[in-house]
Amino acid sequence: MFAGDQNGLQGDPRxxxxxxxxxxxxxxxxxxxxxxxxxxxxxxxxxxxxxxxxFVDRYRDMDISVVAGVEARGFMFGPSIALAIGAKFVPLRKPRKLPGEVISEAYVLEYGTDCLEMHVGAVQPGERALVIDDLVATGGTLCAAIRLLERVGAQVVECACVVGLREVKGQHRLNGKPLYILVEPRQLTNCSAPSVTIITRRDQLSYYSQDSEN
Structure with a gap:
């Protein structure tokens, strides 16, 4: 399923x-x-x-100087985008992964809490930032990334993900920031599993099911 009607790419064969x-x-x-x-x-x-x-076509003329990638799959897309648009790549990592001084932002999961960290000095006040990850569901991780960047005075222009769950409406938790997604999750019609889709992180089991209100 595609998100083309939302992202301006309706009918794009890619x-x-x-x-x-x-x-x-x-x-x-x-x-x-x-x-x-x-x-x-x-x-x-x-x-x-x-x-x-x-992603590059969308962001190359938006004066973005920071591409912030969320661990870990945001690291797979962020550096390529950053190089192409002439921005720096800043990793937002899980606790105790970055050497040196960091600032941290905790966020709540369905089954506990987690935290993102960023190097002090990596982003300067007034810089325009893009947050990139592979998938958004409940929006908790992206929301934490936004707060982390705004704490150092950055302007978060947009969040971007390859896959997005419209049903969960995680975009409504993003402090008013726009969300850009390419496709919606695929289902397997011959699978015996309930109609459930989960975000791709094994440590964040917040999911949506058509058979429940979770």
């Missing part, structure tokens, strides 16, 4: 190839979950390049 390159793994990491695996997109050179090119 979206179909990008969507089909994302593997759906049923019952992972636990029963009832349809895992959206973007590692197979990375194996498809053309589809991967198309995804990066779409």
């Amino acid at each position: 979206l179909k190839a990008i969507s089909e390159a994302i593997r759906v793994v049923p019952h992972f990491p636990k029963p009832g979950i349809m895992f959206q695996d973007i590692t197979t997109l990375l194996l498809d050179h053309k589809a991967f390049k198309d995804a990066v090119d779409i």
